[in-house]
Amino acid sequence: MQQVRRESIKDMLRSIGFVNVQELVNRFGVSSETIRRDLEAMEKDGLVRRIHGGAVSTQPVVSESAYTLRRQFHTPEKQAIAHAAANLICDGDTVLIAPGTTTLEIASQLRKRANLTVITNSLPITMELADCAGINVFCLGGHLQGADFSTSGITAMQNLSLFNATKLIIGIGGITPQRGITDYRMEESVLLRAFVEKSDCVIGIADHSKFGVTAMYNICPADRLNHLITDSGTPEDLYKPFCDMGVQVHVAQADMPAL
Known part of the structure; x- marks a missing residue:
């Protein structure tokens, strides 16, 4: 059982690059101490680097499947969160939407809005809203990140400088009261910090697995x-x-009806 569980954890790390202790506890039905022992063993083998609340992979992420696999995690929770977030967006808003599987779900629930402007660095979100008559979509150019099909870097920052937003929807990699909002990737974190500065209202979305987690890069308090x-x-x-x-x-x- 231990070997099977550890192989499953390794598969998750290869696919999405990080794991959260509480999520693994819920997934495998074992104690947090058992999961920490698993991660300690993997760290000794050089497979992970432990962080507060979880671990990040030291190995290359299998980017071609990562985004698809992440869309499968916590699906009912993501749909409920997306419904609540969409209800905070009004016709006429200018909305910055950060990349992520939950933010993509939010975008799908905005398709029938009127006079909405969406600015994003996510190609999936851009494609989701591209054919919506009531939505103007601006996709920030830049260095394409294959893991979630998003852009970042100096070109994306220069594009962003043209805009201001009434609202920002941002997926949270980790959140604690002391360290605030954190993320796992350096290039994207730079752009996310700029997203926060450009927005009047910041809407953060985080399922239960993100609480108590501190990722490497700071986004905002x-x-x-x-x-x-x-x-x-x-x-x-x-x-x-x-x-x-x-x-x-x-x-x-989680049983909230879709829009």
């Missing part, structure tokens, strides 16, 4: 969020500190 949307699997004691900071926290129910 937690109190920079105006809204934080999570799923019903997040314990109140994990999201209450953000309420106390003045962030409006929305707990989305």
Whole structure:
């Protein structure tokens, strides 16, 4: 059983580049101590580097399948979060949408909006909204990242300088009250920080597996969020500190109907 579990964890690391302890606990039905022992063994083998709340792969990510596989994780939660996030977007808004599988789900729920402007560095989001009559779509050019088909780098930053946004929708790699919002990739984190600076209202989305996780690169302090949307699997004691900071926290129910 241990070997099978560790091979499954290795497959996840090869596909998406990182794992979260709590998510693995829920997935395999074992204790957090068992998962930490698994990650310690993998770290000794040079396969991972442990971080707070999880581990990141030291091996190349299999980028051609990573995005597809990530879309399969927490699907009911992502749909519920997407519904709640879409309800915060109004006709006439100019919205920056960061890359991610949940933000793509949000984009799909905005297709029938009117007089909406969307700015994104995500090719899947661009394609999702390209044929919508009521939505003007601007795709930021730049260095293409194969893992999630997004752009970054100096060209994307220069393109972004042309715009200001009323709202930003950003997927969260990790979130803690002390370290705020963090992410796993250096180039993308630079652009995400600029997204935050360009936006009047920041809407952060994070399923329960992202709480208590600190990734390598800082995006913004937690109190920079105006809204934080999570799923019903997040314990109140994990999201209450953000309420106390003045962030409006929305707990989305997984059985919420689609728009």
